[in-house]
Amino acid sequence: MATTTKSELGSKVEPTNRKGRASAPKNGRQSLSTQSPTPKHQELGLSKEDLLEMYYYMLLARSLDERMWLLNRQGKAPFVISCQGHEAIQVGVVFALERGKDWFLPYYRDLAMVVTLGMTPREVMLQHFAKKADPDSGGRQMPGHYGYKRLKVVTGSSPVATQLPHATGIALASKMRNSDEVTVVSHGEGATSKGDWHESLNLAGIHKLPVLFLCQNNQYAISVPVPQQVAGESVAARGQGYGMPGVEVDGTDVLAVYEAAKEAAERARKGEGPTLIEAKTYRLTAHSSDDNDRTYRTRDEVELWRAKEPLPKFRQYLLDNGVATEQEIADIKKRIDAEVNDATDWAETQPDPDEADTLKHVYATPEERAQWR
Amino acid sequence: MATTTKSELGSKVEPTNRKGRASAPKNGRQSLSTQSPTPKHQELGLSKEDLLEMYYYMLLARSLDERMWLLNRQGKAPFVISCQGHEAIQVGVVFALERGKDWFLPYYRDLAMVVTLGMTPREVMLQHFAKKADPDSGGRQMPGHYGYKRLKVVTGSSPVATQLPHATGIALASKMRNSDEVTVVSHGEGATSKGDWHESLNLAGIHKLPVLFLCQNNQYAISVPVPQQVAGESVAARGQGYGMPGVEVDGTDVLAVYEAAKEAAERARKGEGPTLIEAKTYRLTAHSSDDNDRTYRTRDEVELWRAKEPLPKFRQYLLDNGVATEQEIADIKKRIDAEVNDATDWAETQPDPDEADTLKHVYATPEERAQWR
Amino acid sequence: MAVKTMIEAVRDGLREEMERDERVFILGEDVGPRGGVFGVTDGFSKQFGPLRVLDTPLAESVIAGASIGAAMNGMRPVAEMQFADFSHPAMDQIMNEGAKIRYRSNNDFNVPMVIRMPYGGGIHGALYHSQSVEALYGHIPGLIVVIPSNPYDAKGLLKAAIRDPDPVIFLEHKGAYRLIKGEVPDEDYTVPLGKAAIAREGSDMTAIAYGLMLHHCLKAAEEMAKEGVEVEVVDVRTISPLDRETIIESVKKTGKAIVVHEDTRTGGWGAEISASIAEAAFPYLDGPIVRVTGPDIPAMPYNHNQEAYFMPNPDKILKAMKDLAAY
Amino acid sequence: MAVKTMIEAVRDGLREEMERDERVFILGEDVGPRGGVFGVTDGFSKQFGPLRVLDTPLAESVIAGASIGAAMNGMRPVAEMQFADFSHPAMDQIMNEGAKIRYRSNNDFNVPMVIRMPYGGGIHGALYHSQSVEALYGHIPGLIVVIPSNPYDAKGLLKAAIRDPDPVIFLEHKGAYRLIKGEVPDEDYTVPLGKAAIAREGSDMTAIAYGLMLHHCLKAAEEMAKEGVEVEVVDVRTISPLDRETIIESVKKTGKAIVVHEDTRTGGWGAEISASIAEAAFPYLDGPIVRVTGPDIPAMPYNHNQEAYFMPNPDKILKAMKDLAAY
Ligand SMILES: Cc1ncc(C[n+]2csc(CCOP(=O)(O)OP(=O)(O)O)c2C)c(N)n1
Ligand SMILES: Cc1ncc(C[n+]2csc(CCOP(=O)(O)OP(=O)(O)O)c2C)c(N)n1
Ligand SMILES: [Mg+2]
């Protein structure tokens, strides 16, 4: 359906096979802030290139996100929903899995996840502007409703937690075919209140399905804070009730998330079943461009959390551990700014979907039906 | 709607106020089978009369249940669903609460619960024959779908676990009115797989609502055994994930159930929140008269469990501890046989609902609406 | 009398009912300090406290189910589904429980509950923030389904719904929230459930609609008047139980009927209205019963071109009216 | 050719498709060793193993949702809802997910899934084991909804459904399971989705029905024939997308239409059929479009008198046919 050619869409990230890598040490859970004799990333078997790539995607997602807000305020796009504050979680998880092999069911905050999986800046802007060539839905769904078949990113909707049963079914199919592909399904802590969340974890637990349940706990569901959302101590604490590990991890620490996700992916691949990861962070923006968060949280609270946010923290780690120089980091920023500008200018001029196409793809056409096997 | 007069329906059990009673010792969890210096029931502050009443209701429910099967086989009633094996749980719980004050949301196995709450044998047979005077639904619902306003037994349906959100809402109303009434909601272990189960425990946990979630785990959901139904070790183990105690208790031991329910009721009344009780027993009959359990479980397994079933166990306790003589127990049986015969013969001759009434009570009538406040 | 928007009328109605009856309380997602995502309960949390304006977990089934329970225990819950598109997880509680409790208990229990749902599109809400759900709920006996088209009715019907002993699904068109203004009396009043209204008198054709579409019909009717065709416009107001009498009376008078709704066509509420006419007014009909509706696609797209393509509007309605008049 | 019951035809169809395509698997409650509560999958667990005949937890939403996921990952799930009455908790997954995935992904993803649901009453199932749900699912674009009326169609339509790239809701009338018998060929065949059938030819009146009601219509039609009125009986077979062409053709020929279904009347599928006729065949109509349906009550009661009172039957249909013929 895309009318835009691949080259136009910019360079793809080629699937990286990380199978060779040493698995994470069981002891590790230490955060970027604490210093250690051997730097954390070496313990985890991550190279300098890996780390720079991680930083690149975190900053790319942040920059695209900021640009989308700008375009929204300029009246060029009716809606934006943000990944700001979630970048470390999303990038860390993708690096722990196998791009091109594993399945991903993101939710609307997972911009950093999908760009790390290979959605290009131009494609991101196509979906933001709801253009014909938008690879997610051809402009049919709101921004942030990802779905990219080639990247094994499964189409998602707006109703919260509906992707969890799909992930469970995808993993069930993997098990039936004895495939060692893993399915990552992502959601917020508000989604844990839904019946679909429970029914999915129970089914995955019973059949030891290869699923990574990724809860990105940013402390709010729109305006509702965790104490009014989640009974009990935590989301992670519910894992054992479904016969799976419930792992709590600092969601502002990309390496800590990578490590936890790596362990979960290995468990899943070995047929040892699902893992529930609760990655804790903070939603740095309002819920969406339709929200006004001043009605329910103070600026002080927001500022407090800005200080702990993932990007500066990782940047500092790269410098402290001699992974990157100020110059290298500045170069990454420059490269990203150029990519974001290019993507914006280019996508804005792309065609809208045709009115008449509104009626298409409700059912398979007779031709599609005839070819279906 | 009942055309039958109260006296005809037989003697009511008057609400018993147990507030005065000493609360159960925290240490106690011992089963009827083990002997103790002071008999268990005295520790629990239960009198001889209480125990005989308990035994009476357990045996009454069992006898009514057996009679319903007989009538079904005779072609006099199209359907029967059983409480056999669950009597100790249901009677133990009711005795731990306040009849006439607390709310009960039973499920279709809760015959012993509703008779202990005051539904008479004649009324039980009216619902079994779907007669006009059936206090549950006037013959509209299948047998086992209880609902008796005067007894604070809330109308239930067939879809599993739908009563849990209702119980949560009833308890929310109690909290809003600062009433110290407690709500008991009963269900099987299969019901724990439903989204409604999760959403209800979460809401009750967040607001510390006065609910007793009673899971009667009889090891099967029709044909599906627990390992394919419940991920993790147990249902009780999920309690803490909702910030409430999860208590596992021997469901064939009426005093152990009474003790657990008593503690839960006291917690709830004190505003300390809900409790999840998992009472373990075994379904002694097929799922219902429409089921054939030989397709999925062996007779040996069933026989094994018959040996552990609640009635003989409690009978033995009464004898061992000098609570009742063989003669007293025989008298109870005689009295029950007479009541069941009377109820059957009487109810069978009662009128069916009128055809024309089929259209009634979809909405309030204009008169009912005018009187509504 | 003061001129209010739809959203102000709904807010006033809710507040007045909560002040009038302490059994009335609100529950839903973000209804508390946030005041609801559309601001309907703005300021309520302060005025009535967090328990009477309860921010629930993100769980529609228990929002509906707990409302049913609270209603059976003496309260008057007014639940909010943040968007009608998100009410599907609650359909079991609404359709199988709330709707059936009076009947199945042989009149012993009843459920005095209101569930408010913002519905409808044209607001860049895409597939999951634009749906119309009246046909799904309207099909369920035991439910009362209401759609007001103006501020006066919105407030009066909401008050009637809250004071009614049976469960009411109260649908508010998001596109009408701020767009539609009208006079609303200051004193207490109700608008009876189950009664349609004649929004415009006419002798040549009957147009039947509700919600935002009612206004599109009125616009088209004014255009038709310029060509000498007087269209009577019926505002259904209560989807179910449907006021067939008012509709049939009008069609008997005009001989022609056009039904308009935003929901997708097949099995939409226009089907019931059309079938009721075909059954009861056949000898009076001078032409086919026409439906102007959204197309049979899953829901309206986000892209503005495609969203506009989906939505019925005065032009599309006018064209259908002209064809029918010419029949 | 051998004479089979409906239930045997469904069982044979399922088994043959599982033998033909290893991607086909069954999931649901008690479908394993128990063989389903109606015995449809009797012996399947032994033949295909526990993973391909998966006993799920008691959780309809994830049964539907996991089927959607498995379908997107190359499998061909055939889910069973134990009773149609229990499919409501899955309505979000079925209506908002399964039905909308092809559309919302702009044709990148599709959901080759079948969900079987025993439906209908007259079996002492009371309010929650007797419901008809075709109008609820039929209203949702993106879903294909099928109701076979005889063993030949049951097997052929089920095979077509399993081989179809889009989600199919396959409704089987419980009262017809053992009651309705018919010849079924031994060799592989399919019956096309989306095509109605003429079950009986006639020139004076068109009766439109499906499922068990089709047989009641045929009985009534035979009675009418004795009085010289030849009723053409249309078997809808696919509820949605609806084969309007076959229905309209017949009504144009006969000039009179009667629609029969067991579901409650208001907003039932008869409304859509009637409205489609009123729209497209108006000039050919010689009388009102009549509906014979279940009454507008929540669902049929358990007591046999009241259950019988609810159910449409040949006598009720015959009376309506006579009145229409006399019009
Ligand atoms: C079923 C459903 N109910 C309500 C909504 C409206 N809504 C959209 S996002 C959201 C909050 C989700 O919170 P959380 O799961 O914590 O994710 P976050 O936005 O915080 O990342 C709500 C209530 C929805 N999309 N779906
Ligand atoms: C939502 C729903 N799905 C399926 C059924 C069919 N059904 C009735 S009882 C039952 C098993 C319930 O098992 P459990 O909760 O353990 O209770 P038990 O019968 O064992 O006491 C099933 C599947 C139903 N009534 N409701
Ligand atoms: Mg959140």
Ligand SMILES: [Mg+2]
């Ligand atoms: Mg059980």
